[in-house]
Amino acid sequence: MANSKHAHLRYNILDYCFRNKAFTFNQLLEYVNDKIAEIYSGEGIEIRTLRADLKVFRDKENGFGAPLPEKVRILQYSDTNFSIAQQPLLEYEQYLIDASQQLLERFENHPKYDKLAEALIKFQDEEDSNRDSSKILFYDQNEEYKGIKYLKPLYLAIQKKQVLQIKFKGFKDATYKTFEFHPHILKQYNRRWFVFGYNKTAQRWQHSIPLDERLINFNILEDVEYEDSQNDWDAFFRTMVGVRRTSVEVEKVVLKFYHGREDYFKTKPFIPDFDEFFEEDKQDQVWFMAIINPELIQQILSYGQDVEVIQPEELKLKLKEHSKTMDSFYKE
DSSP states (O other): OOOOTTHHHHHHHHHHHHHHOOBOHHHHHHHHHHHHHHHSTTOOOOHHHHHHHHHHHHOTTTSOOOOOOSSOSSBOOSSTTOOGGGSOOOHHHHHHHHHHHHHHHTTTTOGGGHHHHHHHHHHHHHHHHHTTOOOOOOOOOOTTOOGGGGHHHHHHHHHTTOEEEEEEOOTTOSSOEEEEEEEEEEEEETTEEEEEEEETTTTEEEEEEESSTTEEEEEEETTOOOOOOOOOHHHHHHTOSSSOOOOOOOEEEEEEEOTTHHHHHHHSOSSSOOEEOOSGGGTTEEEEEEOOOHHHHHHHHTTGGGEEEEEOHHHHHHHHHHHHHHHHHTOO
């Protein structure tokens, strides 16, 4: 087995290089060490570790069986469509997954580990289905979503308080925009990730960027002072559905449900803080404090004819406009 420290990080770096670049051995060693140092400052690998990694990549029985020719000056896949991500887990990788699951069993009654346990189960199910076992889990996911590749680099940029130069092109933009961005937090909504931070070029705090094809790329700006956020992000999102804060005014929203749909809302609310009414004649109603934004309207519309907005008047008018527009679609 190759040097296990940073092994999976090294394998991903090497896989990327073999698919997208053309390096000599020494150039590859320098590149891998630079990438490791970006995450683990001052650390790297020696020549013998890289040689051992190359053996793991080429090994068809106990490795990845990669199409990486031997005795050539330039190290590159002969089939650039190959990726180790498409290959089954190595034996010791499967051991680590199994060991992680067993470790989590000790904490199965602690809610802190619920999401991690769920992620491991999903991963294990994918691996089992790849080995001709029956698939058990079918979970909601966005098959076309490509933005997940930005998640870890942005997480590390926030962790290290790094300033970024962003290239972004909106769906209707003729060309891309470039701006200085200080990332602060990441938020997921509707199977898509967003990064919030300070757009210094536009002097805009709480600026959000979707992690999808609109985000062309980003680079780290060296020697630029990072401006941290003083925002209470938990409070920021508790009165907002989604990611667009189109208003700063928080209003009391009252919804009345029909056909027993209030029970569905109560088991899966689209805003975390809501209350029920004590009055007997209002058992089918809920209320919460929120800003009025497009995502709130979309969530209410998802209940169709089974919900009515009681207040505020502004929200009632917006739903009325939507209803009129939808009605016009189906007139003969």
